Amino acid sequence: MIQVLVTGANGQLGSEIKLISEETSIYKFYFTDYNELDITNKTAVENFVNKHAIHIIINCAAYTNVDKAEDEWELSNSINHKAVENLATISKEKSIKLIHISTDYVFDGESKTPYLETATTNPINNYGLSKLKGEEALLKINPKNSIIIRTSWLYSVFGSNFVKTMLRLFKEKDLLNVVSDQVGSPTNAKDLASAIFNIIPNLNNDRVEIFHYSNIGTCSWFQFAKEILAFSNETCDIKPVSSKEFKTKAKRPKFSILDTHKIQKVFNIQIPSWEESLHNCLIKINTK
Numbered sequence: 001m002i003q004v005l006v007t008g009a010n011g012q013l014g015s016e017i018k019l020i021s022e023e024t025s026i027y028k029f030y031f032t033d034y035n036e037l038d039i040t041n042k043t044a045v046e047n048f049v050n051k052h053a054i055h056i057i058i059n060c061a062a063y064t065n066v067d068k069a070e071d072e073w074e075l076s077n078s079i080n081h082k083a084v085e086n087l088a089t090i091s092k093e094k095s096i097k098l099i100h101i102s103t104d105y106v107f108d109g110e111s112k113t114p115y116l117e118t119a120t121t122n123p124i125n126n127y128g129l130s131k132l133k134g135e136e137a138l139l140k141i142n143p144k145n146s147i148i149i150r151t152s153w154l155y156s157v158f159g160s161n162f163v164k165t166m167l168r169l170f171k172e173k174d175l176l177n178v179v180s181d182q183v184g185s186p187t188n189a190k191d192l193a194s195a196i197f198n199i200i201p202n203l204n205n206d207r208v209e210i211f212h213y214s215n216i217g218t219c220s221w222f223q224f225a226k227e228i229l230a231f232s233n234e235t236c237d238i239k240p241v242s243s244k245e246f247k248t249k250a251k252r253p254k255f256s257i258l259d260t261h262k263i264q265k266v267f268n269i270q271i272p273s274w275e276e277s278l279h280n281c282l283i284k285i286n287t288k
């Protein structure tokens with residue numbers, strides 16, 4: 001049986017993978033998070049993959065607090081860069097296939113057209129820089145049959161994210177200011193998890209390849225919030241504001257749209273629209 005290690009398994013994406021894994025018996029999954037397997041501990045990872053004869057690693061572990069990363073460079077770099085370097089080295093030595101997840105925040109947001117996988121990277125915050133360094137380390141070490149999937153604006157029934165924050169704030173407030181000058185594509189982690197299941201049997205590449213995955217279609221955070229409100233039973237006024245008016249510790253790219261044609265074509269994947277996927281997630285949240 002194919003043995004798969006999922007790191008960061010209690011996060012949004014890891015939890016969605018766990019849910020889908022219950023429907024398949026082709027793989028034996030090992031779901032680990034920080035407490036079971038700290039990916040910054042190279043020896044622990046080596047011991048784990050040896051003990052369980054791992055064939056595939058899906059690295060869902062990450063430091064994802066974009067604002068805090070401005071003050072915690074060392075920690076974010078150790079998880080998003082150094083640990084990925086370790087995973088890549090171990091994968092190369094053991095011929096393990098590594099699926100690593102990265103982010104739209106490796107780009108500066110100055111583009112006027114959706115970012116291709118080959119577009120120039122230029123992160124504007126520490127989180128994006130640490131994730132880019134992780135990508136670069138993986139590309140350099142180059143374990144066979146390994147890929148990087150960049151995604152954007154991830155949300156899920158699990159964990160904390162924009163969708164759940166909005167649902168909470170709709171209950172607490174009469175008026176919400178939401179940024180309208182940053183555009184991107186929301187991504188339901190469930191869809192990305194299911195894409196990963198389609199990709200695994202088809203990994204066959206000599207050099208590490210980058211792919212982009214997000215739901216289809218684009219919106220601003222303001223439009224995203226309006227759509228969440230439309231599907232909730234709450235009433236709340238949502239006011240569009242500019243990034244200048246809504247200060248955050250870390251700068252965000254204004255334009256975060258990823259071109260997803262490559263992943264659709266290479267792996268024959270159909271990607272749902274962001275609205276359809278959001279509605280599916282909201283139904284699940286409401287019936288939880």
Ligand SMILES: NC(=O)c1ccc[n+]([C@@H]2O[C@H](COP(=O)([O-])OP(=O)(O)OC[C@H]3O[C@@H](n4cnc5c(N)ncnc54)[C@H](OP(=O)(O)O)[C@@H]3O)[C@@H](O)[C@H]2O)c1
Nearest residue numbers: 008010011012013034038039061062064101103151153154
């Ligand atoms: N969230 C987004 O909007 C977004 C957007 C684009 C790309 N991505 C990327 O997508 C991937 C999945 O994101 P996500 O939203 O599912 O992340 P998440 O919900 O924050 O989950 C990450 C998980 O990794 C765990 N973790 C942190 N440090 C670890 C360590 N040293 N060893 C093992 N586990 C550790 C975290 O534990 P703790 O919670 O205890 O720290 C958490 O359970 C990440 O690579 C992220 O960079 C996310």
